[in-house]
Amino acid sequence: MTNTWSLQTLAYARSPYRQKFAIPRQPGLVKHAVGTIEFLPEFNHEDFVRGLDDFSHLWIHFIFHETVKKGWSPLVRPPRLGGNVRKGVFATRSTFRPNPIGLSVVELIDIEYRPNLRLKVRGLDLLDHTPVIDVKPYLPYADAYPNARGGYADHRPTTGLRTEFSTEALHQIAQEQIEFPHLKAFIEEVLAQDPRPAYQKDAHLAKDYGMHLYHFNIKWRVEDNLNYVFSIEAE
Numbered sequence: 518m519t520n521t522w523s524l525q526t527l528a529y530a531r532s533p534y535r536q537k538f539a540i541p542r543q544p545g546l547v548k549h550a551v552g553t554i555e556f557l558p559e560f561n562h563e564d565f566v567r568g569l570d571d572f573s574h575l576w577i578h579f580i581f582h583e584t585v586k587k588g589w590s591p592l593v594r595p596p597r598l599g600g601n602v603r604k605g606v607f608a609t610r611s612t613f614r615p616n617p618i619g620l621s622v623v624e625l626i627d628i629e630y631r632p633n634l635r636l637k638v639r640g641l642d643l644l645d646h647t648p649v650i651d652v653k654p655y656l657p658y659a660d661a662y663p664n665a666r667g668g669y670a671d672h673r674p675t676t677g678l679r680t681e682f683s684t685e686a687l688h689q690i691a692q693e694q695i696e697f698p699h700l701k702a703f704i705e706e707v708l709a710q711d712p713r714p715a716y717q718k719d720a721h722l723a724k725d726y727g728m729h730l731y732h733f734n735i736k737w738r739v740e741d742n743l744n745y746v747f748s749i750e751a752e
């Protein structure tokens with residue numbers, strides 16, 4: 518029997534995350550991260566999703582296409598452990614895996630059939646344009662184990678960081694209100710995850726960071742327990 522299998526892209530995820538930096542490390546952590554799963558012409562038919570609208574959540578199987586060229590190793594350092602402790606790749610959800618396959622549960626908000634088939638989903642942790650290789654309904658009776666042990670990641674990460682916006686940033690958000698009504702909450706949720714690399718989290722000096730959400734270039738300063746968003750520019 519062969520040990521090699523080929524897979525094909527069925528759809529692409531469209532996501533507000535335009536770069537890897539600042540994407541939450543798991544789905545469901547940032548509720549305002551809303552995106553779509555857009556099917557390729559071969560799968561652009563309502564038959565493929567008949568019955569799916571009865572489910573509230575989906576499993577999305579995808580390819581870590583952005584990091585696949587970097588390869589993998591048997592041991593990885595989970596950011597959750599500060600980047601200093603090594604765990605076996607199969608004891609982590611690292612993107613650097615022998616088969617670069619990711620798996621995320623997202624909430625299904627809507628199914629749009631026209632002009633093309635697409636699933637509107639909430640809470641995703643995928644980069645924009647991520648290739649999707651399968652979609653399955655989430656089955657609460659089989660997939661949820663409320664008493665399961667979570668190893669070194671047994672609770673939702675908390676950072677204690679709060680976020681404030683400059684007057685200028687609030688003005689920019691107000692200007693985008695019609696098209697992006699949840700932009701402020703979305704930025705707050707993303708920054709509450711503290712996207713900084715683990716080795717910079719103990720730094721005592723203020724430092725500036727930048728990220729792209731949608732077409733916005735967002736800049737903030739971290740000092741003590743404060744994220745101070747000082748610039749939001751549409752590009």
Ligand code: SAM
Nearest residue numbers: 540541542581582583584610619620643644647
């Ligand atoms: N929930 C998935 C899983 O467990 O398989 C993904 C977990 S992985 C730790 C989440 C990270 O994958 C995100 O923070 C982002 O940096 C990265 N990521 C998301 N989409 C990606 C892509 N298409 N290629 C490479 N990395 C990606």
